Amino acid sequence: MHLLIFETNIKSEEKVKSIQSTFSKHNDILKWSIDLEDVDNVLKIEATDNITETDIINIVKTHGFYIEALAD
Template sequence: MTNVLVFRTNINSDKRIHQAACRLCKLRGICRWSIDLEDSDCVLRVETDQLTEADIIRLLTRAGFQCDSLN
């Protein structure tokens, strides 16, 4: 079963999306992800069947991004 995890981030530009993509693509278990630059919270949505919110938050904060759960 695929879960949709939703996060508030500071990924607010194409450059930062590219930087985050380099990290997210290294994780197994992500089916699809997207970032809404139009939203004031720069919402990241991750579809996964294996990962937890903590996994995503840990990965992105270690990479220097702000990332908080919106669920």
């Protein structure tokens, strides 16, 4: 298991809900959260080793959001 951390432009509960089902249905995403109070709207994902940063970036971009990996 590993932790992936990203900056996003997901800035409201409505936007969080628009991506929620995708994350919840993904077998390799164990736990996730978006900090709407943080200036960078930080997305944290606990995932299995079967999913990469690039995979998450592609998923989020498919939903039309900005995402960039942050250093651990």
